[in-house]
Amino acid sequence: MFEGAAAAIVVALTLVVVRGIKGPTVFDRALAGNSVGSLVILLVAIVGFMNGRPEFIDIALTYSLLNLIGTLAVLKFFRHGNFAYDVDEERGT
Amino acid sequence: MTAVLVDIVSGILIAAGAFFVLAGAVGLLRLPDIYTRVHGVSVIDTAGAGLMIFGMMLQAGWSLVALKLLFILAIFLMTLPVVAHALAQAALHEGIAPRLSEDRTGQDSNPDPAGGRS
Helix, strand or coil, X not given: CHHHHHHHHHHHHHHHHHHHHHCCCHHHHHHHHHHHHXXXXXXXXXXXXXXXXXXXXXXXXXXXXXXXXXXXXXXHHHHHCCCCCCHHHHHHC | CHHHHHXXXXXXXXXXXXXXXXXXXXXXXXXXXXXXXXXXXXXHHHHHHHHHHHHHHHHHCCCHHHHHHHHHHHXXXXXXXXXXXXXXXXXXXXXXXXXXXXXXXXXXXXXXXXXXXX
């Protein structure tokens, strides 16, 4: 059961990575990166159960927090050009 | 008896989750532009992840692992809408035109089939 789910997730990861390589705009790549994060979280949890060590969940929990911050940081960088974006600065120029 | 029943139900849930994960990945690969891809890929984080996590929670029983799985599901459900909204808003701000079957802008310009920006 867990083996089948892990295989399905690996196949899905392959498809998502193909979109990340092809993806015409940067937003497709950011979306693919976010999906890779979600699928890896599920894969870590499933593999933990498969090996009888569900404590791997802790890694998945940490990675799920990093995933959000990573995607939002990439989006902010490509929208504003830097991470230390200042509203007043853009309004002034 | 109960253990067998729990195994069967969690197996069904995890198999359904695997199906939805595959469907979301195919959607990300096959759909035509960024907005439809955001829509398609959200299946992975809602239906796929939700069903898989419920299946694993049944396997874990009443334990700390089940609570952590519930936390992961809660984080998924809170962060995915934020990411999807930010992605669509950033793409719209960048000037990528959505592909529409009818022209709703009131102008004559056809949306670029390649996704707007190239």
